[in-house]
Amino acid sequence: MTRRLTEIAHELVAGHVHAGDIVIDATMGNGHDTLFLAQLVGETGHVYAFDVQQQAIDQTRGRLDTHGAAKQVTLIRGNHADMLGRLPVGIAGSVAAVIFNLGYLPGGDKSVTTMAESTLLALDASLELIRSGGLISLLVYVGHAGGIEEHQVITEWLEKAGSRARWKHHNPGCAAHAPRLYTLVRS
Numbered sequence: 001m002t003r004r005l006t007e008i009a010h011e012l013v014a015g016h017v018h019a020g021d022i023v024i025d026a027t028m029g030n031g032h033d034t035l036f037l038a039q040l041v042g043e044t045g046h047v048y049a050f051d052v053q054q055q056a057i058d059q060t061r062g063r064l065d066t067h068g069a070a071k072q073v074t075l076i077r078g079n080h081a082d083m084l085g086r087l088p089v090g091i092a093g094s095v096a097a098v099i100f101n102l103g104y105l106p107g108g109d110k111s112v113t114t115m116a117e118s119t120l121l122a123l124d125a126s127l128e129l130i131r132s133g134g135l136i137s138l139l140v141y142v143g144h145a146g147g148i149e150e151h152q153v154i155t156e157w158l159e160k161a162g163s164r165a166r167w168k169h170h171n172p173g174c175a176a177h178a179p180r181l182y183t184l185v186r187s
């Protein structure tokens with residue numbers, strides 16, 4: 001189901017991104033989403049990808065190199081909560097999409113997870129960064145420590161953002177422990 005949700009997320013993102021666009025991967029992990037974004041925007045576009053772990057940077061760099069897609073990507077080791085300060089001045093309002101795939105690094109240290117407080121700051125920043133018609137994709141897991149709280153604050157944030165954007169839950173009625181996919185499109 002998770003795989004399917006990542007595929008659905010990619011399809012939705014692709015509907016809002018064109019070659020030459022600027023996009024952000026807020027949680028690069030093993031680099032699957034970063035590579036997908038790099039191929040979508042091409043060499044005339046740019047991807048900024050964040051992760052707090054060096055292992056994620058190394059994995060992602062290797063994946064991009066293998067596919068010849070490193071040129072259009074900047075890998076940033078840091079907290080996505082600080083993304084506004086880590087990105088070039090002037091891109092606010094021009095970003096086509098931001099992808100979040102929350103939780104822990106598969107194959108890595110499961111104790112390092114995204115957390116409600118920093119996720120919320122990153123979501124606020126993302127809303128400043130995306131352009132009108134730009135999309136934020138959120139794949140949210142509830143199984144890790146703090147996952148239920150993180151999901152709760154995300155749904156509250158989506159409700160509040162509703163005045164500036166349209167949001168949707170793509171797998172309503174899912175099992176209690178299942179990942180959930182949300183998207184938000186800026187008005």
Ligand code: SAM
Binds near residue numbers: 032
């Ligand atoms: N998108 C990835 C892919 O395609 O393989 C999967 C991401 S993985 C589920 C979640 C990642 O979020 C982990 O690599 C973890 O280190 C990272 N992470 C946790 N807290 C973070 C934070 N505050 N800022 C940025 N990344 C964070």
